[in-house]
Amino acid sequence: MSKIVIALGGNALGSTPYEQLELVRETAKPIVDLIAAGNEVVIAHGNGPQVGMINLGMATAAEAKAIKSDMPFPECGAMSQGYIGYHLQNAIGNELASRGMDKEVATVVTQVLVDENDQAFSHPTKPVGAFYDKETANRIAKEKGYTMVEDAGRGYRQVVPSPKPIDVIEKKAVEGLIAQGCVVITVGGGGIPVVRKDGKLYGTPAVIDKDFASEKLAELIDADQLVILTAVEKVAINFRKENEQWLSQLTTSKAKELAAQGHFAPGSMLPKVQACVQFAESKKGRVAIITSLDKALQALKGETGTRVVLG
Ligand code: ADP
Ligand code: MG
Numbered sequence: 500m501s502k503i504v505i506a507l508g509g510n511a512l513g514s515t516p517y518e519q520l521e522l523v524r525e526t527a528k529p530i531v532d533l534i535a536a537g538n539e540v541v542i543a544h545g546n547g548p549q550v551g552m553i554n555l556g557m558a559t560a561a562e563a564k565a566i567k568s569d570m571p572f573p574e575c576g577a578m579s580q581g582y583i584g585y586h587l588q589n590a591i592g593n594e595l596a597s598r599g600m601d602k603e604v605a606t607v608v609t610q611v612l613v614d615e616n617d618q619a620f621s622h623p624t625k626p627v628g629a630f631y632d633k634e635t636a637n638r639i640a641k642e643k644g645y646t647m648v649e650d651a652g653r654g655y656r657q658v659v660p661s662p663k664p665i666d667v668i669e670k671k672a673v674e675g676l677i678a679q680g681c682v683v684i685t686v687g688g689g690g691i692p693v694v695r696k697d698g699k700l701y702g703t704p705a706v707i708d709k710d711f712a713s714e715k716l717a718e719l720i721d722a723d724q725l726v727i728l729t730a731v732e733k734v735a736i737n738f739r740k741e742n743e744q745w746l747s748q749l750t751t752s753k754a755k756e757l758a759a760q761g762h763f764a765p766g767s768m769l770p771k772v773q774a775c776v777q778f779a780e781s782k783k784g785r786v787a788i789i790t791s792l793d794k795a796l797q798a799l800k801g802e803t804g805t806r807v808v809l810g
Contacts, residue, residue: 504724583687
């Protein structure tokens with residue numbers, strides 16, 4: 500039996516609650532296939548559109564004085580974990596039941612430790628939430644201490660940093676649930692970023708890359724495999740060019756060489772390849788795979804996907 504962390508991409512969830520509820524029914528099938536094949540499965544996922552929607556809705560309502568306060572970014576992240584977790588729990592639970600499999604599915608609201616001295620905090624890069632005119636943006640920046648930047652001629656937006664994950668606070672709880680045979684959904688959206696000050700944890704407005712957070716989780720719970728499920732079946736070099744070439748296997752050294760040559764787009768494929776390299780290098784025998792959701796089981800059998808191995 501293998502312990503597998505799977506990281507679901509945006510294509511597994513869609514962008515509205517209705518679309519998401521429809522999509523997760525399909526998403527649940529290949530996930531339950533992995534469980535039915537005898538694997539211990541832990542599920543991580545992205546939250547870009549969902550946390551954006553929650554943040555935007557709350558900020559708009561607060562500006563219109565329809566609600567008493569805005570919703571801080573860590574709280575928006577927590578809401579997105581609960582909301583997405585509920586849909587996944589529901590869909591995976593239903594799929595398990597339909598196959599006569601007696602297993603519980605649980606979502607863990609997860610805090611992920613970041614370093615307040617992480618370089619990312621002095622260079623916020625991720626735009627989130629509503630667009631404002633300059634005057635409103637300046638006022639909000641003053642009121643809340645947010646960093647606001649002009650976003651491609653569309654107005655001013657809050658930007659938050661994207662620090663690296665150091666630790667998953669609830670890792671023992673996750674391990675305990677796995678040991679009891681539960682299917683666990685955790686580190687949603689990369690986790691709620693927290694910093695430690697004087698022994699206490701505090702939520703901080705930031706976005707942790709879900710591919711890096713999934714990798715960290717996989718290391719911490721001693722998973723055998725990290726499986727990053729996205730919209731493409733394999734990783735390519737010369738992606739979308741005439742000489743595009745799909746890769747079945749990548750050694751860690753080759754992956755780094757190709758990354759340095761710019762074959763993997765920053766913000767999409769690059770963090771996935773980097774996460775896979777880190778996982779494969781973290782302990783002998785650990786394997787990371789990038790493939791599409793519908794090919795997950797086949798990829799685990801070695802029939803497709805891009806496999807990243809130490810070498
Ligand atoms: P996710 O929501 O799963 O994180 P992303 O859009 O962030 O998805 O990243 C996956 C996308 O990266 C693929 O759908 C593909 O369009 C793109 N991509 C960029 N470079 C490559 C590459 N070299 N090989 C394959 N896909 C790539
Ligand atoms: Mg992505």
